[in-house]
Amino acid sequence: MTNCPTLIVTVGLPARGKTYISKKLTRYLNWIDVPTKEFNVGQYRRECVKIYKSFEFFRPDNEEGLKIRKQCALAALNDVRQFLTDEGGQVAVFDATNTTRERRETILRFAEQNGFKVFFVESVCEDPDVIAENIVQVKLGCPDYTHCNTEDAVADFMKRIKCYENSYQPLDEELDRDLSFIKIIDVGRRYLVNRVQDHIQSRIVYYLMNIHITPRSIYLCRHGESDLNIKGRIGGDSGLSARGKEFAKALGQFIQSQNIRDLKVWTSQMKRTIQTAEALGVPYEQWKALNEIDAGVCEELMYEEIQQKYPLEFALRDQDKYRYRYPKGESYEDLVQRLEPVIMELERQENVLVICHQAVMRCLLAYFLDKTAEELPYLKCALHTVLKLTPMAYGCKVESVCLNVDAVNTHRDRPSVRFTNTHPLSMSVSLVLVKQASPIINLRTLCSSFTTQFGKPGCNVMFIALHVVDNKKINILYPYSTIKINLFKSTS
Amino acid sequence: MIIYKIPLSSHKFQYISGKFQIWNISKIPQTKFPENFRKSSRPQFTNCPTMIVMVGLPARGKTYISKKLTRYLNWIGVPTQVFNLGQYRREVLQTYKNYEFFRPDNEEAMKIRRAYASNALKDIASYFTKEQGQVAVLDATNTTRERRGVIINFAKEKGYKVFFIESVCDDPEIIEANTMQVKLSSPDYENYDKEEALVDFLKRIDCYKMSYVPLDEEKDRHLSFIKIFNVGSRYLVNRVQDHIQSRIVYYLMNIHVTPRSIYLSRHGESELNLLGRIGGDTGLSSQGQKYAKALAEFIRGQSIKDLKVWTSHMKRTIQTAEALGVPYEQWKALNEIDAGVCEEMTYEEIQATHPEEFALRDQDKYRYRYPKGESYEDLVHRLEPVIMELERQENVLVICHQAVMRCLLAYFLDKSEDDLPYLKCPLHTVLKLTPLAYGCKVESFYLNIQAVNTHRDRPTVNRSQATLLLTIHYLLICSRAPVQKPSPA
Numbered sequence: 001m002t003n004c005p006t007l008i009v010t011v012g013l014p015a016r017g018k019t020y021i022s023k024k025l026t027r028y029l030n031w032i033d034v035p036t037k038e039f040n041v042g043q044y045r046r047e048c049v050k051i052y053k054s055f056e057f058f059r060p061d062n063e064e065g066l067k068i069r070k071q072c073a074l075a076a077l078n079d080v081r082q083f084l085t086d087e088g089g090q091v092a093v094f095d096a097t098n099t100t101r102e103r104r105e106t107i108l109r110f111a112e113q114n115g116f117k118v119f120f121v122e123s124v125c126e127d128p129d130v131i132a133e134n135i136v137q138v139k140l141g142c143p144d145y146t147h148c149n150t151e152d153a154v155a156d157f158m159k160r161i162k163c164y165e166n167s168y169q170p171l172d173e174e175l176d177r178d179l180s181f182i183k184i185i186d187v188g189r190r191y192l193v194n195r196v197q198d199h200i201q202s203r204i205v206y207y208l209m210n211i212h213i214t215p216r217s218i219y220l221c222r223h224g225e226s227d228l229n230i231k232g233r234i235g236g237d238s239g240l241s242a243r244g245k246e247f248a249k250a251l252g253q254f255i256q257s258q259n260i261r262d263l264k265v266w267t268s269q270m271k272r273t274i275q276t277a278e279a280l281g282v283p284y285e286q287w288k289a290l291n292e293i294d295a296g297v298c299e300e301l302m303y304e305e306i307q308q309k310y311p312l313e314f315a316l317r318d319q320d321k322y323r324y325r326y327p328k329g330e331s332y333e334d335l336v337q338r339l340e341p342v343i344m345e346l347e348r349q350e351n352v353l354v355i356c357h358q359a360v361m362r363c364l365l366a367y368f369l370d371k372t373a374e375e376l377p378y379l380k381c382a383l384h385t386v387l388k389l390t391p392m393a394y395g396c397k398v399e400s401v402c403l404n405v406d407a408v409n410t411h412r413d414r415p416s417v418r419f420t421n422t423h424p425l426s427m428s429v430s431l432v433l434v435k436q437a438s439p440i441i442n443l444r445t446l447c448s449s450f451t452t453q454f455g456k457p458g459c460n461v462m463f464i465a466l467h468v469v470d471n472k473k474i475n476i477l478y479p480y481s482t483i484k485i486n487l488f489k490s491t492s
Numbered sequence: 493m494i495i496y497k498i499p500l501s502s503h504k505f506q507y508i509s510g511k512f513q514i515w516n517i518s519k520i521p522q523t524k525f526p527e528n529f530r531k532s533s534r535p536q537f538t539n540c541p542t543m544i545v546m547v548g549l550p551a552r553g554k555t556y557i558s559k560k561l562t563r564y565l566n567w568i569g570v571p572t573q574v575f576n577l578g579q580y581r582r583e584v585l586q587t588y589k590n591y592e593f594f595r596p597d598n599e600e601a602m603k604i605r606r607a608y609a610s611n612a613l614k615d616i617a618s619y620f621t622k623e624q625g626q627v628a629v630l631d632a633t634n635t636t637r638e639r640r641g642v643i644i645n646f647a648k649e650k651g652y653k654v655f656f657i658e659s660v661c662d663d664p665e666i667i668e669a670n671t672m673q674v675k676l677s678s679p680d681y682e683n684y685d686k687e688e689a690l691v692d693f694l695k696r697i698d699c700y701k702m703s704y705v706p707l708d709e710e711k712d713r714h715l716s717f718i719k720i721f722n723v724g725s726r727y728l729v730n731r732v733q734d735h736i737q738s739r740i741v742y743y744l745m746n747i748h749v750t751p752r753s754i755y756l757s758r759h760g761e762s763e764l765n766l767l768g769r770i771g772g773d774t775g776l777s778s779q780g781q782k783y784a785k786a787l788a789e790f791i792r793g794q795s796i797k798d799l800k801v802w803t804s805h806m807k808r809t810i811q812t813a814e815a816l817g818v819p820y821e822q823w824k825a826l827n828e829i830d831a832g833v834c835e836e837m838t839y840e841e842i843q844a845t846h847p848e849e850f851a852l853r854d855q856d857k858y859r860y861r862y863p864k865g866e867s868y869e870d871l872v873h874r875l876e877p878v879i880m881e882l883e884r885q886e887n888v889l890v891i892c893h894q895a896v897m898r899c900l901l902a903y904f905l906d907k908s909e910d911d912l913p914y915l916k917c918p919l920h921t922v923l924k925l926t927p928l929a930y931g932c933k934v935e936s937f938y939l940n941i942q943a944v945n946t947h948r949d950r951p952t953v954n955r956s957q958a959t960l961l962l963t964i965h966y967l968l969i970c971s972r973a974p975v976q977k978p979s980p981a
């Protein structure tokens with residue numbers, strides 16, 4: 001998505017939401033598969049100056065304080081460089097006040113030296129209510145103020161903000177017209193966007209313009225138990241079973257009891273979610289993007305049947321459940337891409353109930369709870385359970401409500417027996433032993449699955465068919481085929 | 493027997509696996525419907541109609557933005573129309589004399605201008621109420637606060653949302669380029685020679701400059717607007733109210749006017765093409781491979797600066813791109829339309845095994861969804877990020893498939909939903925699209941490699957409305973009881 005790494009630099013007085021934006025943006029970028037990490041200079045300061053005494057540390061005439069703060073900033077920049085050049089990161093979020101032009105110049109020079117693009121995100125807010133709310137929600141609970149009582153903490157923090165105010169030089173339309181930045185004014189009432197350079201910055205701007213901090217809750221649940229669920233089959237488009245219908249009714253009662261203001265209800269376009277929503281008796285919107293993961297040739301099969309008919313596929317799926325794509329179907333990775341507009345719209349909305357499917361719910365949950373691609377396919381999303389997500393401080397509060405209607409368990413845990421495969425195939429050549437006269441395994445499918453699974457862009461994968469004779473002699477028949485993987489992941 | 497008077501062409505149907513979903517059931521008694529008939533099958537972009545009001549001096553790109561935005565919104569399925577006050581003026585005045593008409597002290601002209609402006613507003617109201625429009629773009633200078641006040645009051649009365657788009661530009665080169673490209677060839681200056689026209693037009697701009705009050709951050713902070721500075725180097729966005737405004741802002745922030753060309757081509761002829769079968773994921777036939785080589789030569793011959801190449805994830809496009817010998821990006825979104833149960837069948841087989849599906853598809857090819865597959869409408873939805881990225885990019889070659897190419901072409905050439913599924917996209921032909929003035933120039937290059945013809949024309953046999961309704965009703969009745977469909981071969 002981006003050629004050279006990007007450094008996002010936050011700008012703003014304390015309690016303007018810089019860390020909130022940094023964490024949220026990092027979570028979003030990681031979810032859409034852009035390796036991102038945030039570097040909070042406050043953390044570095046806390047490691048350097050073990051105990052926080054008072055706001056005096058931040059006074060502009062405190063020589064000692066200034067020295068330490070500059071050191072911390074440089075240490076953070078050093079870690080940024082390491083993440084972007086050595087650790088394969090693509091975006092780093094440098095979370096600090098960065099209120100003076102001089103400090104920003106330092107960062108720009110650093111980025112130029114290392115070949116990073118810079119994008120500033122400035123948060124400007126003069127509404128005293130918003131600032132007070134920020135302080136109460138996140139500052140009072142932070143490690144700096146554990147030993148203070150509330151009033152003292154607030155007073156000290158306000159004095160801290162004053163220390164920055166005098167030397168604050170906001171990004172200017174004229175003076176900074178060659179920089180790339182977005183100025184967020186009054187928590188999103190107004191935006192000033194200057195010189196967006198590339199695709200990733202355009203996506204970041206779009207995301208920042210869609211998020212809000214109005215209190216609300218998101219309810220996630222699966223459809224009621226379906227007929228195919230009972231038979232233990234995956235996919236398909238069946239209706240609800242009797243217990244599923246009971247769940248739909250119980251869901252209706254639960255929603256009523258919650259007294260939610262202006263609730264929107266979203267379903268997929270498959271019968272089982274629509275039937276569940278029907279029982280609520282309120283208008284609902286159908287999203288094709290919320291349809292369950294397409295299992296391709298394995299649609300409507302049981303896991304045992306898949307293991308019999310497509311044993312290799314079954315094994316490969318357990319290897320890397322996130323990236324594995326069903327033949328003629330989809331992967332979790334594809335699902336995430338498909339769900340991105342749903343997430344964007346969820347960010348815009350307020351109270352929403354999403355009735356979806358197991359794999360889809362896992363992807364949405366991973367976004368809200370910041371789960372990695374490793375954990376995502378194994379998140380527990382049981383039938384007949386509603387998850388209520390309420391954004392809070394820097395994260396999300398999760399309440400799980402089981403509606404007490406029995407259902408089958410559709411969860412498959414991460415298998416304990418796995419091939420060790422820690423290295424993507426970059427240098428090594430893997431030997432795949434294929435038993436003679438094995439009718440089920442199709443060599444071509446084997447090679448293509450293997451390549452999709454383990455091939456890394458830029459490397460060669462060579463398959464050698466072996467003929468095992470008497471378990472002793474191994475004849476190498478011929479190099480089966482050499483498949484070169486070019487710059488962007490190939491599936492052929 | 494209950495007959496519902498729902499004309500099939502009214503885009504109110506959606507086909508899902510042979511069963512129907514009808515939209516807007518407010519017109520139909522709810523109690524008489526079986527369970528699986530529901531309202532709106534797509535997320536609503538906006539609840540109440542939206543007026544987009546352009547603001548800016550002449551030659552600032554207002555009409556360019558209006559037309560482009562309208563084209564985009566119509567393509568993603570939001571009925572939109574432009575109301576250009578210049579058109580209204582030309583209808584009232586018949587001939588244009590000179591810039592004197594626009595002088596701020598010309599009382600008579602002022603009266604006429606106010607009159608046709610209010611006619612435009614009336615037409616907008618009628619577009620929203622009678623023609624089910626969702627967005628109207630009022631393309632005029634709207635440079636005074638007073639005029640904008642009139643529009644805001646009108647919208648408030650009627651319950652429409654208002655979103656302003658202001659284009660601010662003081663770069664004389666850009667203004668001159670605009671003037672040369674579009675103004676001098678407008679009907680106003682038919683009888684002028686170039687130099688006189690330029691002089692007159694600059695005097696026209698001066699007439700507006702004196703009374704121009706731009707949107708102000710402070711004074712207009714309760715309005716929803718985006719201010720575009722110098723063709724996109726900077727944007728000021730205020731109070732975005734809802735989803736459609738957010739999409740509009742995102743779109744405006746991604747378009748540019750740098751000259752470039754977009755090349756659209758299908759993959760080379762594939763093995764399934766030769767067999768007359770649709771879909772699937774096969775490799776190129778020998779003719780297809782010849783085409784891939786010819787394509788490489790053609791691209792080299794064009795000497796394109798910084799060309800990006802995009803393909804889908806299917807073998808035939810990848811093999812075509814391979815022959816070019818340059819890096820390419822694969823987009824899953826560019827995959828061919830999923831024909832569901834009809835994958836890898838010939839049209840004759842589909843007609844034999846799924847006759848009513850076949851008939852339904854011919855009825856409304858845009859909205860018809862293959863059982864377990866997709867519709868053209870789904871394709872458009874899937875291709876939206878591709879279009880957004882195409883807008884951001886400069887020179888791009890897209891190697892894709894027939895249905896996908898039709899959707900992309902419909903976007904660039906502003907084709908309606910009715911025409912989209914029947915656009916001609918033959919194999920082994922490259923289309924070069926170059927944005928020009930308010931539209932797109934198309935050049936077609938046939939690379940002289942023989943291929944089969946995969947195009948199916950719009951069927952000429954049209955059954956009458958009455959028989960159509962009977963058939964639909966028959967299917968409605970049938971859909972209440974489970975229908976045993978013959979399982980695909």
